[in-house]
Amino acid sequence: MARVAFLGLGVMGGPMAGHLARVGHEVCVYNRTTARAEDWVAANGGQMGETPRAAAEGAEIVFACVGNDDDLRAVCLGDDGAFAGMAEGTLFVDHTTVSAQVTRELHEQAAAQRIGFVDAPVSGGQAGAENGALSIMCGGSEADFARAEPVMDAYARVAKRMGESGAGQIAKMMNQICIAGLVQGLSEALHFGEKAGMDGRAVVEVISQGAAGSWQMANRHATMLDGEFNHGFAVDWMRKDLAICLAAADEVGASLPVTALVDQFYKDVQSMGGGRWDTSSLIERLRKLGGA
DSSP states (O other), rough: OOEEEEESSSTHHHHHHHHHHHHTHHHEEEEESHHHHHHHHHOOOOOOSHHHHHHHHTTTEEEEEESHHHHHHHSSTTTTTTTOOTTTOOOOEOSSSOOOOOHHHHHHHHTTTTOOEEEEOEEEEEHHHTTTOOOEEESSSSHHHHHHHHHHHEEEEEEEEETTTTTHHHHHHHHHHHHHHHHHHHHHHHHHHHHTTOHHHHHHHHHHHTTTTOOHHHHHHHHHHHOSSSSSBBHHHHHHHHHHHHHHHHHHHHOHHHHHHHHHHHHHHHTTTOOOGGGGGGGHHHHHHHHH
């Protein structure tokens, strides 16, 4: 068992920190909204810090799961940042999906302080966090990953080292690129079926057992058909992630035409007031365009 800190108690971080506490780790948490940290401690035990630095002091491993590049910098850097409270030889594990730029920046800062750093973005959504069944893609040294893996096991279905620092974030970008195309394809198929008078559930029961099957089809087709999107991974966050993918593609010289197109479709969903809808809400854009 380890003494750990967890920074960020949103729909992902809160359950992840809870799993750490339940398996016996000594957990100190921090959240920008203090009331949420207080509620977490009341439900899970452990302690809370008033600042990231206070939460990180004395921790062997500090985990973070926040919103974006700026949020991550805010909890890491400065007099009240986690790095200021971390001792030489400790380890920082970042579960946030962020840009390659901020990952490189913080890895270099951590190395200068002789702090280990693992970028470890996750996939599996809120349900995966709550059920302790996340897929974790990691970048960093073999030694740092080896220290982090048994602790992350509390909420991981699989955790795998993809390569050196930044490789975890690249793997997560690949994950989001796949999802963007899959959800658009599924949306088009279900919308087409609706227009053609088909029973979408009956069709999915058959085609999900063949080559067209996917996690998105199995877990989202019913709510898509019902027009229910107040759950899951928000469109606003997906656009943040796709912007990271498109910027990285420019940097490495990759072409992502479908991803760029679907990103604009998500922009349309935002203009419909669906910024907080699940990513599967792409079908609503088609319904609007098609008059359904």
